[in-house]
Amino acid sequence: KMKPSATYELLVDGVGPWDFTGSFVPCELLLVGEDAYPVLVSSKKQVLIAVSHYGKGRIVVASHEGILKDSKFSQFLRNAVAWLKPSPEALVGIHPHLDSLSQLLLMAGAKVQAGAELSPSLGVYCMDAYDSTKAKDLVDFVKRGGGLLIGGQAWYWANLSLDAEFLLRGVSELDLVTGGIPSILLVHGVLSFPLCLDSSHRCLLAAARYGQGRVVVATHESQLFSPKLARFLLNAVRWLDAGRKGLVGVDASLKKLCSLLSQEEVKSQVSQLTGDLSVYCCSSYSDREAERVHAFVAEGGGLLIGGQAWYWSSQNRGKAAVAKYPGNKILNRFGLSILGQSIQAAKHLPVGSGEHYHFRKALALFNRHVDKHEELKAPLKDWLQRLAQDCAAFLHIPAHDCPAYASLHRILTKVLQRSGIPHVSRHCPVKSNSKEAVLLCMATELSLTMTDSAALVQKSAAGVCALPVTVEIDGTNPEARWELTGLTPPLKPRYLVITP
Known part of the structure; x- marks a missing residue:
């Protein structure tokens, strides 16, 4: 697979300034997959053109179909089609709505079939985004190695999701005392959302949209067949089914769920994952x-x-569950991760319609707080400790060649560079639930992912700490585990280590 940087260079080769003046109003593209990354971002950080891989194929998405018709973008469009082709001689099919694109590509010497319907004989298909009748065929086309160039905007019909409301309808309490000790969840995707938070903003149930599908995650398998959670589970299965009234496949380890579903006449069977299922548990x-x-x-x-x-x-000390735990190799892509910490099972209220903690929301507020030097206030003030812990967990997800994660790493790095790493001493301690604690946590974890941790310190070294530097470590805590992170400013400090 071509690296994102190489793909970007190929797509913008020979492209001059982007001119978006004209009659069309583009929307903003939302990138959720690990293989998706932006090609063009506006000054307001809105993604206007993006690319992705799926199966053996490739996809280029424009935020308005007008981009695919305008000669101002002809060089980019030629580059895009060349990148999408599975072979140099591949035939390019153009939907009837994009006749002007046919002319642009013909002038560039491309082998084009104008007014084409989707066909296996095509190597690339170009279309607008307003016809969903061929969605399954398009997915299969790309999955087998075809290229898809598609453009459209959704600003005129977009609205807020009511997914959480559907999932929690009729649920007044979530009793998670189901016979097991749960973990907690990191909800980090732009289309993922919490359904159950405790008083410390730790997430215990969550859901997400991904592609055309949906996901619901519980923090212990016993929650998936507990009669105490019957109403929630039925809501979850119906939401996941998306109105198809299809077959629900249940892994043998969760076979008790079948009896719960049968009480509401939901079709289910003990099954492995097969193509005829609507929902898999x-x-x-x-x-x-x-x-x-x-x-x-x-x-x-x-x-x-x-x-x-x-x-x-x-059983796997030294390994980060967020990256290495088997289930997270499935879930991370959906913007959800099961963390390695346990929590006491208890009864909780479902997430309400008001403001509640989400990692990305908290990070955005923290970024603004640092950038504008605003007074620390609710809700961010109450979220800081959870934000620090979630930052630490998130930064263990490998970001190499994954723009979705790397972009958040860059945001965190810029926050640190703007604010500077807090000065800490006996006379200047850091409280656990403070802005400084979050910054120190970010700095520590980022330093472990970077080859040059000094890059985190944009301000002068004198602004971070003064010489001489004495670090006092109280090692009397038998539970403490110390690691050398390499996170030191470009100085030669003197360390005083106090040991028991």
């Missing part, structure tokens, strides 16, 4: 079917999955 303890599960959800399937990661963490 399983535990999170294996990644053997990860690629099949990703494809199943992306192409419209619903996934109900649950499990804890604290036991795995206890």
Whole structure:
């Protein structure tokens, strides 16, 4: 697979300034997949053109179909079609709505079939985004190696999701005392959202949209067949089914769920993942079917999955559950991760319609707080400790060649560069629930992912700490574990280490 940087260079080769003046109003593209990355971003950080891979094929998406018709973008369009082709001689099919694109490509010497319908004989298909009748055929076309150039805007019909309301309809309490010790979730995707938060903003149930499909995650497998959660589970299966009234496949480890579903006349059977299922229910303890599960959800399937990661963490010390735990090799792509910490099972209220914690929302507020030097106030003031812990967890997800994660790493790095790393001493301690604690946590974890941790310190070294530097470490805590992070400013400090 071509690296994102190489793809970008190919797509913008010979392209001059982007001119978006004209009659069309582009929308903003939302990038959620690990293989998706932007090509063009506006001054307001809105993604206007993006690309992705799916299966053996490639996709280029423009934020308005007008981009595909305008001669101002002809060089980019030629580059895009060349990148999308599975072979140099591949035939390019153009939907009847994009006649002007046919002319642009013909002038460039491309082999074009104007007014074409989707066909296996094509190597690339170009269309607008307003016809969903061929969605399954398009997915199969790209999956087998075809290229798709598509453009459209959705600003005129977009509205807020009511997904959480549907999932929690009729649910006044979520009793998670189901016979197991749950873990907690990191909800980090732009289309993922919490359904159950405790008083410390730790997430215990969550859901997400991904591609054409949907996902619901529980933090212990026993939650997936507990009669105490029957109303929630029925809502979840119906939401995941998306109105198809299809067959629900249940892994043998969760077979008790079938009896709950049968009480509401939901068709279910003990089954492995097969193509005729509408919803698949399983535990999170294996990644053997990860690629099949990703494809199943992306192409419209619903996934109900649950499990804890604290036991795995206890058996795999030194490994980050967010990156290495088998279930997260499935879930990370959906913007959800099961963390290695345990939490006492208890009863909780479902997430309400008001403001509630979400990692990305909290990070955006923190970024603004640092940027504008605003007074720390609710809700961010109450979210800082959770934000610090979630930042630490998120930064363990490998970001190499994954723009979706790397972009957040860059945001965190810029926050640190603007604010500077807080000065800490006996006379200047840091409180756990403070802006400084979040910054120190970010700095520590980022330093472990960077080859040059000094890049985190944009301000002068004198602005970070003064010479001489004495670091006092109280090592009397038998539970403490110290790691050398390499996070030091470009100085030669003197360390005083106090040991028991």
